[in-house]
Amino acid sequence: MVTYLDAAATTRVDQRVAEVVLHWMTEEFGNAGSRTHEYGAHAKRAVQQARTYLASTVGAKPDEIIFTSGATESNNIALLGLAPHGEQSDRRHIITSAIEHKAVIEPLEHLESRGFEVDFLTPGPSGRVEVKAVQERLRPDTLAVSLMHVNNETGVVQPVAELAHLLSKSPTYLHVDAAQGFAKRQDDLTAPIDMISISGHKVGAPKGIGALVVRRRGWDKIPLQPLMYGGGQERKLRPGTLPVPLIMGLAKATEIFLNEHEQWAKQALLFRERLLTALSSTRHHINGDSEHTVPHILNVSFEDVDAEALIVRLKNLAAVATGSACTSASYTPSHVLTAMGLEADTASNGLRFSWFPGDIDDFDPEQIAQVVRELQPATT
Structure with a gap:
């Protein structure tokens, strides 16, 4: 699933x-x-x-x-x-x-x-x-x-x-x-x-x-x-x-x-920490201020990995997006990441992970990290 x-x-x-x-x-x-x-x-x-x-x-x-x-x-x-x-x-x-x-x-x-x-x-x-x-x-x-x-x-x-x-x-x-x-x-x-x-x-x-x-x-x-x-x-x-x-x-x-916000925030933050731990084995850049953020959205650019290619590889594993659902049909660099002054490769390859507790209870983020590692060329 x-x-x-x-x-x-x-x-x-x-x-x-x-x-x-x-x-x-x-x-x-x-x-x-x-x-x-x-x-x-x-x-x-x-x-x-x-x-x-x-x-x-x-x-x-x-x-x-x-x-x-x-x-x-x-x-x-x-x-x-x-x-x-x-x-x-x-x-x-x-x-x-x-x-x-x-x-x-x-x-x-x-x-x-x-x-x-x-x-x-x-x-x-x-x-x-x-x-x-x-x-x-x-x-x-x-x-x-x-x-x-x-x-x-x-x-x-x-x-x-x-x-x-x-x-x-x-x-x-x-x-x-x-x-x-x-x-x-x-x-x-x-x-x-x-x-x-x-x-x-x-x-x-x-x-x-x-x-x-x-x-x-x-x-x-x-x-x-x-x-x-x-x-x-x-x-x-x-x-x-x-x-x-x-x-x-x-x-x-x-x-x-x-009514359930406290539990929602706790679970969302826990999954964020698990995801970041898994991604620590990859070469990546987190886009945006981690000190002023909601717990359930994470935007990441992976070094030497095309975001669209990664989405294709993940399609039977996880539903993710490159940005706004209103513009995701366009493969142009994110206007948000571009406006933040990020380098072209980073802005064009930002991948947004966003989750809702209940949908991710049994998911192991290490599966995403494994796919990224397979796509990233080895460093010399």
């Missing part, structure tokens, strides 16, 4: 979550927008309970949670939805990093075509953007800073909490793509971050459900404009019938993950 080591791309839906989703699909299947009968009223109450719970996990208010299809949509609503305010107020400067997910980079490239100026900061070999670097780029016309919580390729944690406290005293809004960090580094997300993008399928929920946290600043709302129209659901920012089963699945998955 192939061991699944690509949890940063997606996770298995927890069986307990699947049961909740199925229940709301087949038994209590009402439309939360139907106000004339108990089916709809019950669905509406359930959604409100889920909204209240999810808000509490990041220190937000229930009406500050907008359900979306996932972090990509949330990123687009946050960044493109803020653009009209930037145009009206003549604040067209945005700061981000060159290691963001394409779900942030591409909307910002679109805004560049509309006359916005975007600063793409490079983090250096650590893969961690410094708060000082952001501070140095702030200007009176800076509309927003968009910085990811946890990098999806290296697992490096960015200083979003510190940045949130800094920017809360300024007119510049902070958006954080927390697809990889939600529930895993939850304390960071209770900081006064203006907008947080959440994805369910990274924590055992189904694909197709996520949220955007849109916090008020005192009494002031973030001046977002909708990207779609037709129904007025979700504070008129995201129209469409609410997917009650998926929303309930997201809430259940989050509850399970947070």
